[in-house]
Amino acid sequence: MLIRFRLANHRSIRSEHELSLIATEFDEGRGRGTGLRQRGREVFVQPVLGVFGANASGKSNLLSGFQFMRDAVTESFADWAKAPEAVPREPFKLDPSSREETTLFEVDLVLGRDPVRYTYGFELSDERVEAEWLHAYPHGRRNVWFDREADRPEQEGGEFVFRGEGFKGERESLVKLTRPNALFLSVGAALNDPQLSAIHGWFLDNLWLITPGRDLGARVRWTTRLLRDQDQSENHRQRIVRLLRSADLGVTRLDTDPETGEIRLWHRAPNDGETALDFREEESLGTHSWFAFLGPMLAVLDQGSVLLVDELDSSLHPALAAEVVRVFQDPVSNPRGAQLIFTTHDATLLGNAVLDHPLGRDQVWITAKKHSGETELYPLTEAKPRKEENLERGYLRGRYGGVPRVTAGEIVRELSRREAKEPA
Numbered sequence: 001m002l003i004r005f006r007l008a009n010h011r012s013i014r015s016e017h018e019l020s021l022i023a024t025e026f027d028e029g030r031g032r033g034t035g036l037r038q039r040g041r042e043v044f045v046q047p048v049l050g051v052f053g054a055n056a057s058g059k060s061n062l063l064s065g066f067q068f069m070r071d072a073v074t075e076s077f078a079d080w081a082k083a084p085e086a087v088p089r090e091p092f093k094l095d096p097s098s099r100e101e102t103t104l105f106e107v108d109l110v111l112g113r114d115p116v117r118y119t120y121g122f123e124l125s126d127e128r129v130e131a132e133w134l135h136a137y138p139h140g141r142r143n144v145w146f147d148r149e150a151d152r153p154e155q156e157g158g159e160f161v162f163r164g165e166g167f168k169g170e171r172e173s174l175v176k177l178t179r180p181n182a183l184f185l186s187v188g189a190a191l192n193d194p195q196l197s198a199i200h201g202w203f204l205d206n207l208w209l210i211t212p213g214r215d216l217g218a219r220v221r222w223t224t225r226l227l228r229d230q231d232q233s234e235n236h237r238q239r240i241v242r243l244l245r246s247a248d249l250g251v252t253r254l255d256t257d258p259e260t261g262e263i264r265l266w267h268r269a270p271n272d273g274e275t276a277l278d279f280r281e282e283e284s285l286g287t288h289s290w291f292a293f294l295g296p297m298l299a300v301l302d303q304g305s306v307l308l309v310d311e312l313d314s315s316l317h318p319a320l321a322a323e324v325v326r327v328f329q330d331p332v333s334n335p336r337g338a339q340l341i342f343t344t345h346d347a348t349l350l351g352n353a354v355l356d357h358p359l360g361r362d363q364v365w366i367t368a369k370k371h372s373g374e375t376e377l378y379p380l381t382e383a384k385p386r387k388e389e390n391l392e393r394g395y396l397r398g399r400y401g402g403v404p405r406v407t408a409g410e411i412v413r414e415l416s417r418r419e420a421k422e423p424a
Helices: 060-074 097-100 171-176 184-190 196-207 218-228 234-245 284-305 320-327 391-396 410-421
Strands: 002-008 017-020 032-038 041-045 048-053 101-111 118-124 127-137 143-149 159-161 207-210 249-258 262-267 274-278 308-309 338-343 364-369 377-381
Touching: 002 041, 002 060, 017 041, 017 377, 032 101, 041 171, 048 060, 048 320, 060 101, 060 127, 060 196, 060 207, 060 308, 060 338, 127 184, 143 377, 171 184, 184 196, 207 284, 218 284, 234 249, 234 284, 249 274, 284 308, 284 320, 320 338
Parallel strands: 048 338, 048 364, 207 308, 308 338
Antiparallel strands: 002 017, 002 101, 032 041, 101 118, 118 127, 127 143, 143 159, 249 262, 262 274, 364 377
């Protein structure tokens, strides 16, 4: 379970920002228990966060930060070895001095049947890992598994500090195998250290990014693989058919074309009949989008992992997007505590007469672009909205920020002015 994500100097996100999933005093009963306690109270974490903001405000870069951290953890040991004196980071470009500053990533997680909180993070320069740390909090007390600093040149991979008996692995041998531009966590997992592999496994198996449009084909294949899973094919088939029917796409059932082996969907036809359509050539983009969304969504719900969706509204109708949010909110449809973090422009998800209130007040975050080109990330709760407040109206009117600074008719006037100046 993800509690918090912190990053700095990644793409448009220059200053340090933190995305927190911890339920606040504004929580409306949607938070899930973590088994952790703070100041005598249980800590609750939100199953859903929606990130709103204008075009080019940095919403996608926030999710890109998750993806970069995942790739660094899973690939630095092997792939970064191809350029042993380089780190493929993406610091803030609009100020050249950012190249001299480190890039930061950190997550707080809760893992295990007997829940334990872990904090793992690292800082990168262009050449090496400047710092890396992993701390565990059994029984609420910090246990430093390792701290790494790159200050001492005589230590090729940096100086490592191990405190106490929390980390039980082969410390010296793992340190010797850690290159300056490789993460110690990646090295440990590659060499099958059980403790480090458990943290590494969260990044490998529990963090998935969807970018509607760009990875549509891959996600269609994902859903298709679920349908062909020998152990669970009938279970997956029933669930997928129910979800296709509930989306009002006209789908009645699905099967496999006996000649091509391809999945085909059957649709209602006049006189109580039904007709199969060629999935690739005849199905609508909306059907493709929903079909492609089901594979990742069901896999994440089954695993209790984290689904990151960039532009949830780009290919799903607002009513469907709201239903996806409700699926993750509902403990019955989401019994394993999966989490959904998405970006969107769709203000209707903030609540209206048709969709009710899919999101609570402390499930909404805003990105805004500063005049310097930097992204600012902050929770809607900073504006202290009232429980009965119309969040959709307040957002569209700019009360919380995160909307384009464009006055009504401004673009029309600019185009008209240009047209008037150009000769016929």
